[in-house]
Amino acid sequence: MIWLIGPGGAGKSTTGPLVADRLRLPFHDLDVRFFQRYGGIDEFIATHAYEGYARANVEACLSLLENGCAAVVALSSGFMAYPPAVHPGYPELRRQIEDCPTTFVLLPSFDLEICVAESVRRQMARPFGHRGAWREEAVIRERFPIYAALRVHRLETMRPPAEVAAAILARLSFAPATASHE
Numbered sequence: 001m002i003w004l005i006g007p008g009g010a011g012k013s014t015t016g017p018l019v020a021d022r023l024r025l026p027f028h029d030l031d032v033r034f035f036q037r038y039g040g041i042d043e044f045i046a047t048h049a050y051e052g053y054a055r056a057n058v059e060a061c062l063s064l065l066e067n068g069c070a071a072v073v074a075l076s077s078g079f080m081a082y083p084p085a086v087h088p089g090y091p092e093l094r095r096q097i098e099d100c101p102t103t104f105v106l107l108p109s110f111d112l113e114i115c116v117a118e119s120v121r122r123q124m125a126r127p128f129g130h131r132g133a134w135r136e137e138a139v140i141r142e143r144f145p146i147y148a149a150l151r152v153h154r155l156e157t158m159r160p161p162a163e164v165a166a167a168i169l170a171r172l173s174f175a176p177a178t179a180s181h182e
Helices: 012-023 030-038 041-065 090-099 112-125 133-149 161-171
Strands: 002-005 027-029 072-074 103-107 153-156
Touching: 002 012, 012 027, 012 072, 012 161, 027 030, 030 041, 030 072, 041 090, 103 133, 103 161, 112 133, 153 161
Parallel strands: 002 072, 002 103, 027 072, 103 153
Antiparallel strands: none
């Protein structure tokens, strides 16, 4: 698996298909998969609370792993920030994702303020499912330290998606590595 992690608007759903196409692998956007299984995320959270959403999202991710096929997977923005008790399989799944040499954190910038501003701008430009600028900013500020602390490859995405995809493909050209920064 090639895992893509990052805030909403980081470029996971844009870059992921480019990488998958180049590698002739399927691309799975966990948010889309969730929607197909359960319906709208906001509606699900309204009915089942955020913890119920996180638990169902972990189940959706685990279902991807059942077939054992290679793929490029864009995780939901908060996936790596769930509490360990959200699902019995989550701690091990999170560890596997973080230990995987083909896991990438995509951030608009490694600078917190630039990352926040650009992520909020991108989220507000989307025609669906954003929480309002103040809430998007709060969520990104809360999760940024989690993304930054992951021991995985990190890439800045304030450049054309094809360049981000090329950087991922270049990182894939070598075996296990320590966290790389570009």
